[in-house]
Amino acid sequence: MPYRAVVSAELAKLFGVLSHPIRIRILEELKKEDLTVGTLKDMLGITHSAVSQQLAVLRSNHLVVEMRQGRNVFYHLRRPELATWIMDGVSFISPDASEVEKMISAIQSAKSAWGDEKKAPPRRKKRGA
Amino acid sequence: MPYRAVVSAELAKLFGVLSHPIRIRILEELKKEDLTVGTLKDMLGITHSAVSQQLAVLRSNHLVVEMRQGRNVFYHLRRPELATWIMDGVSFISPDASEVEKMISAIQSAKSAWGDEKKAPPRRKKRGA
DNA sequence: TGTACATTTATAGATATGCTAAAGTTTGCA
């Protein structure tokens, strides 16, 4: 039984889902609180269609859950530890030498924004943020 | 400055590199010891060309280092913690319902083979993914 | 040298992914 092949394939699929900047940003933002498509669209500065399509990918891979609330659809991160684990991956990235300076400060900003911020128990939320 | 975008993009790139079963298997095997293309080819059961192409991806992303030794080229995992971190991702995979049983045992086999081997005596396993 | 061995690079067709724009759904409310 090629268990190694099985596990590697599943991991590869997971990594494939995570191999898009927008999807990563969505997961990191959802770590803090449940958000609607409209809110995410504003945060990310892309069309609602694009947001929705990326959410569909995350949804079909069971990383997020949708919760309808009236006309809005809130998205919820199933396993908040996922966002933490993703950020741990930052120590393995290797930016171009020319951009090292920028990257280092960007990483620190991202870490403090996504890594340390506290997270409240998800419930109905308002727009804004 | 869109530091979030910068970091997300770099992470996405890393995940993209990891989003292939062969590349994951290579990294896990290299965790234990440096290996040549020929050895990897036998372990993975694919052509030497395919191995080399995947190694080129890992190499150009600085995850492995090549070390020529006569006619052979040994590959070395730059950051062994990377393999550990990758395996931690196993807790976020979501296999098809029909394959859950198989996956659970495959995961445990993989964990003991890649996770514990050459380090400490087999520990008690928990968590079922 | 020449040749066998180990590995890398080049190429091409098939597949997959992502974006834009447009159409389709569901819900709330007058």
Next chain:
DNA sequence: TGCAAACTTTAGCATATCTATAAATGTACA
């Protein structure tokens, strides 16, 4: 009912990735 808001889905196209095959490079050694 009918209409608008908030989303999702579909379609088409451009781009990226994968796999396999073929050719090229580099090294050891007779």
